[in-house]
Amino acid sequence: xxxxxxxxxxxxxxxxxxxxxxxxxxxxxxxxxxxxxxxxxxxxxxxxxxxxxxxxxxxxxxxxxxxxxxxxxxxxxxxxxxxxxxxxxxxxxxxxxxxxxxxxxxxxxxxxxxxxxxxxxxxxxxxxxxxxxxxxxxxxxxxxxxxxxxxxxxxxxxxxxxxxxxxxxxxxxxxxxx
Amino acid sequence: xxxxxxxxxxxxxxxxxxxxxxxxxxxxxxxxxxxxxxxxxxxxxxxxxxxxxxxxxxxxxxxxxxxxxxxxxxxxxxxxxxxxxxxxxxxxxxxxxxxxxxxxxxxxxxxxxxxxxxxxxxxxxxxxxxxxxxxxxxxxxxxxxxxxxxxxxxxxxxxxxxxxxxxxxxxxxxxxxxxxxxxxxxxxxxxxxxxxxxxxxxxxxxxxxxxxxxxxxxxxxxxxxxxxxxxx
Numbered sequence: 001x002x003x004x005x006x007x008x009x010x011x012x013x014x015x016x017x018x019x020x021x022x023x024x025x026x027x028x029x030x031x032x033x034x035x036x037x038x039x040x041x042x043x044x045x046x047x048x049x050x051x052x053x054x055x056x057x058x059x060x061x062x063x064x065x066x067x068x069x070x071x072x073x074x075x076x077x078x079x080x081x082x083x084x085x086x087x088x089x090x091x092x093x094x095x096x097x098x099x100x101x102x103x104x105x106x107x108x109x110x111x112x113x114x115x116x117x118x119x120x121x122x123x124x125x126x127x128x129x130x131x132x133x134x135x136x137x138x139x140x141x142x143x144x145x146x147x148x149x150x151x152x153x154x155x156x157x158x159x160x161x162x163x164x165x166x167x168x169x170x171x172x173x174x175x176x177x178x
Numbered sequence: 179x180x181x182x183x184x185x186x187x188x189x190x191x192x193x194x195x196x197x198x199x200x201x202x203x204x205x206x207x208x209x210x211x212x213x214x215x216x217x218x219x220x221x222x223x224x225x226x227x228x229x230x231x232x233x234x235x236x237x238x239x240x241x242x243x244x245x246x247x248x249x250x251x252x253x254x255x256x257x258x259x260x261x262x263x264x265x266x267x268x269x270x271x272x273x274x275x276x277x278x279x280x281x282x283x284x285x286x287x288x289x290x291x292x293x294x295x296x297x298x299x300x301x302x303x304x305x306x307x308x309x310x311x312x313x314x315x316x317x318x319x320x321x322x323x324x325x326x327x328x329x330x331x332x333x334x335x336x337x338x339x340x341x342x343x344x345x346x347x348x349x350x351x352x353x354x355x356x357x358x359x360x361x362x363x364x365x366x367x368x369x370x371x372x373x374x375x376x377x378x379x380x381x382x383x384x385x386x387x388x389x390x391x392x393x394x395x396x397x398x399x400x401x402x403x404x405x406x407x408x409x410x
Contacts, residue, residue, distance in 0.1 A: 020236075020268075095238030095368045099410045123370040127393070160367070160408030162246045165390050168404060169362055172220045172388060173228065173332065175254050 013046040014039050015086035017079055019094045022054035025139045026111050027072075030090060031058035034143035036068050042146060044088060045069060050079060090142070093121035098128065102157035108134040109145055133157045206353075213352045217361075218387045230255040231330035231359075234262040234269035235338025239366060242409050243336050244276050246364065252280055257291045259328045263340050264296040297321060297340055318343050329357040336364040337374055349385050364390045365403070367410050371395060373403075 016030050027049060029035060039047060049058055049072040063069030076082065079097075083089060083104055090109045091097045101108045110125040122136075129136035132155045137145040167177055232247070234240045240262075252258070258277075262269040277292045300317035301310045321343035333348055335341035341363075351357045363386040365377045370393045373381060380386040381400055390406045391397050397405035 095366065095410065096241055099238070099241075099367075120368060120372070120374070123372075124368045127370040160392070160410050162249045162409045164406040165246055165364060165409065166249045168388065168390070168406065169250065169334075170254075172362075173254075173360065174220065175225065175251065 011046055012044045012087040013048055013085060014044045014088040014090060015082050016047070016049040016090045017082070017092065017097055018050060018052040018054065019092045019097060020052060020075075022052045023092050023111075023113055024054040024056040025113065025115065026090075026092065026142075027051050027054050027056050027058055029111070029139040029142050031056075031070075032143070035146065036070075038143045038146040039088075040068050046071070048072070048082060048086070050074070050076065050082065093125045095124055098124065098134070099157075102128075102133060103159060105156055107149075107151045107154060109137055109142070109149070110134055111137050111139055111142060114138060128157075131155065209353055213349070214384055217352075217384055225254075227254055227256040228331040229257055229259070229328065230332045230334060231259045231261065231328055231344070232273070233333065233335035233338065233341040233344060234260055234266070234273060235336070235340065236263070236266045236269060238368060238410075239337045240269040240272050242364065242366060243334065244272060245409055246334070246336075247276065255332065257293065259330060260292060260294045261297050261324065261340065261344070262294075263299045263338065265299060265302070266296075270294045270296070295324060297324060297344075299340060300343060301339075318347075322347050325351065330359050331357070333359050333361045334364075335361070335376075337366040337376055339376055342376055342379060345380060345385050349383075360387045361385060362388050362390070364406075364409070365392065365396065367392045367408055369393070369396065371399075373400060 016026070018026055030047065030049060036047065045063070046069045049070070051058070051072050051074055053074070058070060058072050060072065061067060061070040080100065083101055083106060086106055088109070089101045089106050090111060091101060093110050093112050098108070098110060110129070112122040112125055125134070125136045128134050132153060134154070135145050135149050170177055232243060234243060260270060260273045273292070273294060298313070298317045298320045300314040305313065325344060325347045329351070330348070333345065335345065345361055348357075348359045348361060351359065361380070363377060363380050365373055369377065369391070373391075373396065377389065381389055381402065389400075389403045391400065391403045392406065392408050394405055397403050
């Protein structure tokens with residue numbers, strides 16, 4: 001119930017991003033009644049969709065009837081701003097958006113695209129979900145994941161470091177470790 | 179008699195050519211094994227800067243590569259040549275931003291030490307196999323041309339398929355004695371359970387001097403790989 005109280009005080013945006021290509025199945029899924037209902041129930045007031053090259057255009061809504069405000073756009077030069085102002089991020093499984101979102105410490109649901117031929121992307125999402133840094137969903141299970149997710153259980157992602165690789169490369173080439 | 183003579187002549191000729199072929203093949207094989215033996219072994223103790231080829235790829239690959247470059251002492255890895263697929267405009271753009279940030283840090287006094295190039299891809303997604311043969315040949319020729327121009331001492335790559343022709347050519351340069359380049363391959367963080375096709379090829383063919391993986395599970399599956407933890 002805390003969620004609904006909070007929603008009256010401020011905007012809570014669920015930001016959806018599909019990356020540089022298209023992922024119509026995801027856009028269609030977030031545009032579905034089930035997902036929108038679950039988002040409202042969890043206290044989200046706005047749904048912003050970055051739809052990429054997709055051909056499916058979600059129905060926009062001003063949310064005057066008390067429902068979710070829905071807006072969409074194709075691309076933006078920097079989605080960092082959208083990620084920063086979001087309360088929940090629903091993303092495709094690309095490692096770029098995953099790590100950008102985790103670094104900002106935002107709750108994240110990664111939706112795996114099952115239509116991709118070489119579906120190695122699910123590996124990363126599933127591994128990070130096992131470590132409870134994020135939630136992993138399929139387009140058709142997204143509404144269930146939103147309904148069941150407990151944001152408190154998420155563990156902040158400890159950022160990695162490139163210095164061990166750099167050290168090995170330097171040692172191999174005879175440069176000092178500095 | 180005459181017939182017998184010419185037979186002897188032919189026999190002699192074919193014997194000589196067999197001998198020559200055997201010697202050549204043996205020498206090539208020895209050189210080949212020599213190169214494979216020395217791959218993966220540190221060679222030099224020198225502080226001279228070394229020319230570096232950086233292969234960029236779309237998606238998360240470029241972010242991971244720039245992350246690595248940001249912790250390397252870039253003045254050791256000079257000059258730097260960035261290569262990305264001809265269809266990929268974003269990656270070189272990001273590399274330019276990174277290089278500009280280095281110049282700014284140095285107070286703008288440094289001359290630009292980086293070059294940016296594009297390479298034809300051997301196969302686009304969804305392309306038919308017959309046309310792929312032609313495009314692969316074009317891509318190989320283009321890659322050879324670029325490699326002749328750059329002749330890098332170090333190659334850094336982390337996943338995109340464009341690195342394969344470059345690494346194959348680098349390997350032949352080693353065999354032919356044109357240039358000895360050390361190849362470092364960092365498997366993408368997105369690969370948790372299996373190596374990518376590029377990674378697998380470089381691993382199986384022993385072309386990478388060092389192959390790094392970011393998840394422990396991969397290292398246990400591919401024991402010659404080095405586990406270095408997550409870069410991102």
